[in-house]
Amino acid sequence: MTDGDKHVDEKKVASQDPETVEKELEEVGFVAPPDGGYxxxxxxxxxxxxxxxxxxxxxxxxxxxxxxxxxxxxxxxxxxxxxxxxxxxxxxxxxxxxxxxxxxxxxxxxxxxxxxxxxxxxxxxxxxxxxxxxxxxxxxxxxxxxxxxxxxxxxxxxxxxxxxxxxxxxxxxxxxxxxxxxxxxxxxxxxxxxxxxxxxxxxxxxxxxxxxxxxxxxxxxRASQSQIEKVAEIVENYEEHKEKVPESPSLSKHNTPFLSSLELHTAGKHANGVHRNGSVKSIIEAVARDVEELNRPLARMDIFYTGSTTNIAARSRTGTMNREEAAEHLKHLRDSVREDTPLQYLSKHELNVADDGTLQHVEEKSVMRDIGQALKNLLxxxxxxxxxxxxxxxxxxxxxxxxxxxxxxxxxxxxxxxxxxxxxxxxxxxxxxxxxxxxxxxxxxxxxxxxxxxxxxxxxxxxxxxxxxxxxxxxxxxxxxxxxxxxxxxxxxxxxxxxxxxxxxxxxxxxxxxxxxxxxxxxxxxxxxxxxxxxxxxxxxxxxxxxxxxxxxxxxxxxxxxxPLGALRKWEMNRVSKSDAKAEVELQKLTEESQLIQKEVKA
Incomplete structure (x- = not known):
């Protein structure tokens, strides 16, 4: 085996981590703003x-x-x-x-x-x-x-x-x-x-x-056909090389909504790396729908922000950093700005999760359901x-x-x-x-x-x-x-x-x-x-x-x-932090008490 083949195999193994694959899928499937042209x-x-x-x-x-x-x-x-x-x-x-x-x-x-x-x-x-x-x-x-x-x-x-x-x-x-x-x-x-x-x-x-x-x-x-095909290729490669796991992905282990949705929509359309008859077209169609979902307007958390995205990180922290720190942060951003849009500005898909944290299914799409979900998210x-x-x-x-x-x-x-x-x-x-x-x-x-x-x-x-x-x-x-x-x-x-x-x-x-x-x-x-x-x-x-x-x-x-809005917001955030800390302490106490009771029952 050549060094090049070893490198490819190592890359495939590394890419089987679901969260890594999720990131790769979003990078490939996301239609970056052209910042000009049309x-x-x-x-x-x-x-x-x-x-x-x-x-x-x-x-x-x-x-x-x-x-x-x-x-x-x-x-x-x-x-x-x-x-x-x-x-x-x-x-x-x-x-x-x-x-x-x-x-x-x-x-x-x-x-x-x-x-x-x-x-x-x-x-x-x-x-x-x-x-x-x-x-x-x-x-x-x-x-x-x-x-x-x-x-x-x-x-x-x-x-x-x-x-x-x-x-x-x-x-x-x-x-x-x-x-x-x-x-x-x-x-x-x-x-x-x-x-x-x-x-x-x-x-x-x-x-x-x-x-x-x-x-x-x-x-x-819209995403190009090459983007859609690349996403489909990544999903198929993941399906072929991933370790055998239960059929429903668990959201409690991995935060991979885009990958999970793609897996569910393409389930049954391929088996052991070999396409079933007529499945190539259906896989591309299923992937195209999910890629379209990824690029819907409200899938972007910054869709209503009117400033340049290079300033989002600094602006969103101005409640906790002073103006000098914000200026320094902005200079750092402009010195090291990337050409693509940061994917942390993408929202995650709404998926149906069971009580045990497993992804059950994706409901059949309907116009009224989509409108209702969008309104629910906005309000x-x-x-x-x-x-x-x-x-x-x-x-x-x-x-x-x-x-x-x-x-x-x-x-x-x-x-x-x-x-x-x-x-x-x-x-x-x-x-x-x-x-x-x-x-x-x-x-x-x-x-x-x-x-x-x-x-x-x-x-x-x-x-x-x-x-x-x-x-x-x-x-x-x-x-x-x-x-x-x-x-x-x-x-x-x-x-x-x-x-x-x-x-x-x-x-x-x-x-x-x-x-x-x-x-x-x-x-x-x-x-x-x-x-x-x-x-x-x-x-x-x-x-x-x-x-x-x-x-x-x-x-x-x-x-x-x-x-006084800025000071009120800081007080509010401090109150929430203290409340979360108190809840964490109480939860720890309840956990310890539960473990103690279990030991007494076993004894």
Whole structure:
């Protein structure tokens, strides 16, 4: 036997360790983000989808709500509920849209979303009353917008790793561009349709359905045929050379979910290294399904993280390391960065485990089961028992209460200044859009600097934005409103762009997807109640002064209440550590007592 043959045999023997094989399978089966190439077409598509969705949500309210008040003879609060349901369901549908992306793919979900949203707007045209608009304009169109937005963000994390911060930053700039463009374009269209809100909805539906073309670019990343065949080869080699063990792998001995799933799906398709008739194709098909599962969006723990993956390790430890240590850690990472995406950012498969720890079977796949499992993983109730997470979630609710109010009602305060044209009034919203772009670029820089606390930046930005909102009723000159746009734009940009970074710092990578599903729900509540609350105050007081005082105060509180969040999280982690240590001591005592009783019985 030659030295080369000995080396091959030694390699085969070494590779029979299940956990080593598991690692090899994941390395071969994982589709690494290309960090470029067609990924830039994905960024362009995401940019356009963000432009359409946020451009419509942020700008149409100031035109349609007054028209509904006059047309239906209703209160400001009743009219505001329509826009709030639209923006609320944009968030509420987030977990469901994520689950759909996991099952059907991002492109199919975004295509469906554009159709649903456009249909919702068209169905609103013959609405006989405001309550019908709650269903068509609010719920249906809002759900469609959520299905357009989530895929546009999720798919960037599949195509980009080290350049993800840059890619995401470019994509979300579509939000600012959309706000800027539609704030001016809507006024032109409004005059063109002679202030007929029903004709204006045809224009809104047309803009929305254009997202269909953008969504067509969201091509999914798939494993190559050579990858699938290589995975099949590794599994077959493992089956041929492994020691004889019970038929069901034991999860108590090895953490090998991908390997276990492959073994179960290919069981019976080969025997003693010789393929049974017609089994080659079925093995490849079985392996292809498992490889597809490995590369589903929610199989990545970092799927909702918008920063570069080279910073995840440093960011996820900033709760326990100081900023100097984080900076040093980041330098080390950049000096020794690998070309492939770290596989510790992959989640593990959900497998059915018996009481004795053995893997029993994999349930027959079904669409509803897959969607249900994805939703279950996203909405982890364990996080609701975390005081620090609940504080962060409540802060998000308060922020969203104020989030849309200036976009819709700032023009009412501008009416106090005589001689302003419609274009000048709309320019304030456009300016918020432009400044939002600049602020989001700055947030992208912060996301890639672990030595800078994203939480502190977020808190300061929200407090300043809230205080600025509270001062709006005192403005007497046009330039006052232009100055207001600066802190408010920075506040909303930091909130939107740094949310995933803050979650990573506080909750960690493992629970990040779960946290986002719940946070979207909390933010949806704030989006639903905020604008109607502001409008109700106007109905009661006769002006929007109180509305801006209260909404600004809520945003200020949302930033201030997160100041002790880092210390609260450390206390929480220390409490859990002490509890675990106590449980371990008690378990040891019970074990010793049990052993003593057994000895006495034997005696």
């Amino acid at each position: 990924g830039w077409a994905i960024v362009a598509s995401s940019f356009l989808l963000n432009m359409i969705v946020d451009g419509v949500i942020f700008t149409v309210g100031k035109i349609l709500q007054p028209a509904w008040v006059l047309g239906f003879g209703i209160s400001e609060a009743s009219a505001a509920m329509t826009m709030s349901i639209l923006s609320g369901f944009y968030f509420f549908v987030g977990p469901f849209a994520s689950a759909l992306c996991n099952v059907f793919g991002c492109r199919q979900v975004a295509l469906s979303g554009s159709i649903i949203a456009a249909v919702g707007f068209l169905l609103s045209i013959p609405a006989p009353n405001i309550y019908a608009l709650y269903l068509t304009f609010g719920l249906i169109a809002g759900a469609g917008f959520g299905m357009m937005y989530l895929p546009a963000i999720v798919i960037i994390s599949q195509y980009f790793a080290k350049k993800r911060s840059l890619a995401t930053g470019i994509a979300v700039c579509g939000s600012g561009i959309g706000t800027t463009v539609f704030a001016m374009l809507n006024d032109v269209v409004w005059e063109f349709v002679k202030k007929d809100w029903q004709q204006f909805l045809i224009y809104t539906a047309t803009v929305t359905i254009s997202g269909f073309a953008a969504a067509l670019l969201l091509r999914p990343l 982890d109730r364990q996080l609701l028992g975390s005081p620090s997470f609940l504080l962060l979630a409540l802060s998000g609710t308060l922020t969203l209460c104020c989030f849309y109010v200036p976009f819709i009602y700032l023009g009412n305060h501008l009416d106090k200044i005589e001689g302003l044209t419609t274009a000048e009034k709309s320019f304030t919203v456009s300016l918020i859009g432009v400044l939002n772009i600049i602020a989001r670029i700055g947030c992208g820089y912060i996301a890639d600097r672990p030595e800078v606390s994203a939480l502190v930046v977020n808190n300061i930005a929200l407090i300043c934005a809230g205080l600025a909102t509270m001062t709006v009723p005192f403005y007497t000159a046009y330039w006052h409103f232009l100055v207001f746009c600066i802190p408010f734009s920075i506040g909303v940009a930091c909130f939107a762009a740094l949310r995933s970074v803050i979650v990573l710092e506080l909750i960690g990578l493992e629970k990040m997807s779960n946290a986002f599903g719940i946070l979207l729900t909390f933010m949806g509540v704030g989006a639903v109640i905020g604008s109607p609350m502001a409008a109700a105050m106007k109905d009661y007081t006769g002006n929007f002064d109180t509305s801006f005082y209260v909404m600004g105060a809520l945003m200020t509180i949302s930033g201030a209440m997160c100041i």
